[in-house]
Amino acid sequence: MRLRIVNLGVTFPAPSGPVQALRGVSFETRDREFLCIAGPSGCGKTTLLRVAAGLQKPSEGHVERIPSAADRNGQILLVSQERNLFPWMTVLDNAAFGLEMQGVPRRERRERARRLLARLGFEGREEAWPHELSLGMKQRVAVARCFLSDPAVMLMDEPFAALDCLRRMELQQELLRLWDESHKTVLFVTHDIEEAILLGDRVLVLSRQPGRVVAEFPIPFRRPRPVEVTMTDEFLDLKRQVAAALGLALRKEARVP
Amino acid sequence: MREKRIRWLNSVAGSWWLPAVLLGTWEALAQLRWINPLFFPAPSVIVQTGWRMILSGEWPSQAATTLHRMLTGSAAGLVLGFACGLLMGTLAPVRKSLEPLVSVLNSTPKLAVMPLLLLFVGVGETARLVPIALTAFVTLAMQTLDAVRSVEPGFVELARNYGAGRSALLRRVYFPACLPQIFTGLRLTAGRALVITISVELLGSPDGLGRLIWLAWQTFATEKLYIGILSTAMLGVLFHDGLARLEAKLVPWGAKPRGQ
Numbered sequence: 144m145r146l147r148i149v150n151l152g153v154t155f156p157a158p159s160g161p162v163q164a165l166r167g168v169s170f171e172t173r174d175r176e177f178l179c180i181a182g183p184s185g186c187g188k189t190t191l192l193r194v195a196a197g198l199q200k201p202s203e204g205h206v207e208r209i210p211s212a213a214d215r216n217g218q219i220l221l222v223s224q225e226r227n228l229f230p231w232m233t234v235l236d237n238a239a240f241g242l243e244m245q246g247v248p249r250r251e252r253r254e255r256a257r258r259l260l261a262r263l264g265f266e267g268r269e270e271a272w273p274h275e276l277s278l279g280m281k282q283r284v285a286v287a288r289c290f291l292s293d294p295a296v297m298l299m300d301e302p303f304a305a306l307d308c309l310r311r312m313e314l315q316q317e318l319l320r321l322w323d324e325s326h327k328t329v330l331f332v333t334h335d336i337e338e339a340i341l342l343g344d345r346v347l348v349l350s351r352q353p354g355r356v357v358a359e360f361p362i363p364f365r366r367p368r369p370v371e372v373t374m375t376d377e378f379l380d381l382k383r384q385v386a387a388a389l390g391l392a393l394r395k396e397a398r399v400p
Numbered sequence: 401m402r403e404k405r406i407r408w409l410n411s412v413a414g415s416w417w418l419p420a421v422l423l424g425t426w427e428a429l430a431q432l433r434w435i436n437p438l439f440f441p442a443p444s445v446i447v448q449t450g451w452r453m454i455l456s457g458e459w460p461s462q463a464a465t466t467l468h469r470m471l472t473g474s475a476a477g478l479v480l481g482f483a484c485g486l487l488m489g490t491l492a493p494v495r496k497s498l499e500p501l502v503s504v505l506n507s508t509p510k511l512a513v514m515p516l517l518l519l520f521v522g523v524g525e526t527a528r529l530v531p532i533a534l535t536a537f538v539t540l541a542m543q544t545l546d547a548v549r550s551v552e553p554g555f556v557e558l559a560r561n562y563g564a565g566r567s568a569l570l571r572r573v574y575f576p577a578c579l580p581q582i583f584t585g586l587r588l589t590a591g592r593a594l595v596i597t598i599s600v601e602l603l604g605s606p607d608g609l610g611r612l613i614w615l616a617w618q619t620f621a622t623e624k625l626y627i628g629i630l631s632t633a634m635l636g637v638l639f640h641d642g643l644a645r646l647e648a649k650l651v652p653w654g655a656k657p658r659g660q
Contacts, residue, residue, distance in 0.1 A: 198557055221561055226554045231576035231653045240572075244563045272653045292562065 144295035152203035166353035179339035182349030218294035227285035241292030358388035449623035473532025485544025543585030547578035590639035
C-alpha cells in the first residue's frame with residue numbers, strides 16, 4: 144500500500160487559542176518503501192502518524208490509501224514510543240494479539256508468535272508479564288506483534304527513542320533484518336538523524352510547529368545495512384546535510400514570533 | 401532449610417505474641433476471679449462452650465444461616481451492580497441519568513431503609529435481604545463505574561488499531577483492565593455486607609449469628625456472646641482471605657488495585 148498525504152493540516156484547540164500542529168504537509172510513500180521522517184520534537188510527528196493510522200481526523204487535507212498487490216490486508220498499524228503492551232496479557236499473547244484479531248486459531252497464532260519471539264531473544268520468557276520486561280524487550284514485543292499481523296503499512300512513532308544507545312542499535316538492526324524479509328511500506332518517525340538515515344530509503348525533514356516538509360534526502364546505501372554503515376564518510380556527509388536541513392527548519396522557525 | 405524455619409518461627413512469634421500474652425493474662429485473671437466471669441469468662445470456658453455449640457449443631461446451623469443470607473443478598477446485588485456500573489461506564493446517557501441516584505444511595509446507610517421495607521413487605525426474609533443486596537449493588541456499581549472510566553484510552557486505541565470490535569474490546573481490554581478494581585469492589589462489599597447482615601439479624605431475625613448474639617445478651621450467656629462475636633470476625637477474615645486468593649489467581653499480572 145502507498146499513502147498519499149495531501150495538504151494535511153491539524154489544529155488542536157488549546158486554552159491559549161488553537162495550536163497548529165501540522166500545516167500543508169504533502170508527500171507520498173512509495174510502495175514497499177521505508178520512509179523516515181525526521182523532525183525536532185513538537186513538529187507534529189506523532190500527530191501525522193495518528194492521522195495516517197486513522198486515529199485522528201485532520202482539520203484540512205486528507206490521506207489517500209492506495210492499495211497494491213503485495214498487501215495481505217488493508218491494515219495500517221502503529222507502534223508507538225511506549226504503552227504498547229497490554230499489562231494483562233503475557234508476552235506471547237501480546238505478540239499474538241494482532242493474529243487473534245484477524246481470527247487466526249489459538250494454536251497457530253501462538254506457534255507463529257513463539258517462533259518470531261524466539262528470534263528476538265525471548266526463548267523461555269514467552270509467558271512473562273510485560274511489567275517484568277525492560278523497555279527494550281517491551282518494544283521488541285510490540286515490533287513482533289506488528290510484523291506478525293503483516294499489515295499493508297507500518298507506522299512507527301519513535302519506537303526506540305527511550306532506549307539507551309546500545310539497546311537502540313540492537314533493536315534497529317533487528318528491525319532492519321525483519322524488514323528486509325518483507326519490505327512492507329513503513330513510515331518511521333524519529334528525531335534521531337542517524338536512525339533516520341540508517342533505516343530509511345528516503346528521509347523527509349519536517350520543520351517545527353506547524354510541521355511542514357522542508358527537505359528530502361534519498362538514502363543510497365545498499366541493504367542489508369550493518370551498524371558500520373554509520374561510520375562511513377558518505378554516511379557522515381549525509382548526516383551533515385540532514386542536520387543542516389533540520390537546523391534550517393529550527394532557525395527559520397525561531398525568527399517567526 | 402533450618403534458617404528458613406527459624407525465620408518462619410520468628411515471623412509467627414512476631415505477630416502472635418501479643419494475642420497470646422493477652423489471652424494468657426485474661427485466663428489467669430479469670431481463674432483467680434480478679435475479673436468478673438459474667439463479663440469476662442475465662443477463654444478456656446469460652447472454648448468449651450464453643451465446642452459444645454459445634455457438637456450440638458447450634459453453631460454450624462446459625463453460621464450457615466448467616467453465610468447463606470449474606471451470600472444470597474450480595475449475589476443479587478453484585479450481579480445488578482456490575483451490570484449497572486458497566487452500562488454507566490460505557491454509555492454516557494445511562495451514567496447521566498443513574499449516577500446521582502446511585503451516589504445518593506451509596507451514602508445512605510442501608511440499614512435506615514429497613515423500617516420502610518418492613519412497612520412494605522412485612523416482617524420476613526425479603527426485608528432482611530434487600531438491605532444486603534442494596535449494599536452490594538451500590539458498592540460494586542460505584543467501583544465498576546470508576547474502573548471503566550479509568551481504563552487507559554491508549555489501550556482502547558491500540559486494540560482498535562488492530563481491528564478489535566465491540567466484543568473483543570470488552571473481553572480483551574475493558575474487562576481485564578477493570579478486574580483489579582472489581583476485586584476492590586468485592587472486598588469492600590464483603591466487609592459491608594457482613595456488617596449489614598449481622599445488623600439485620602440483630603434488629604430482628606429468627607436465626608443467624610446476629611440473632612445468636614442478641615439471645616446470648618438477653619440470657620446473660622456471656623460465653624455465647626463471645627462465640628458470636630468471634631464467629632463474625634472469622635467470617636470477615638475468611639472472605640478477605642478467599643478474595644485475596646482468588647484475585648491472585650485471576651489477576652496474575654501484578655496490577656495494583658485502584659480506588660481503595
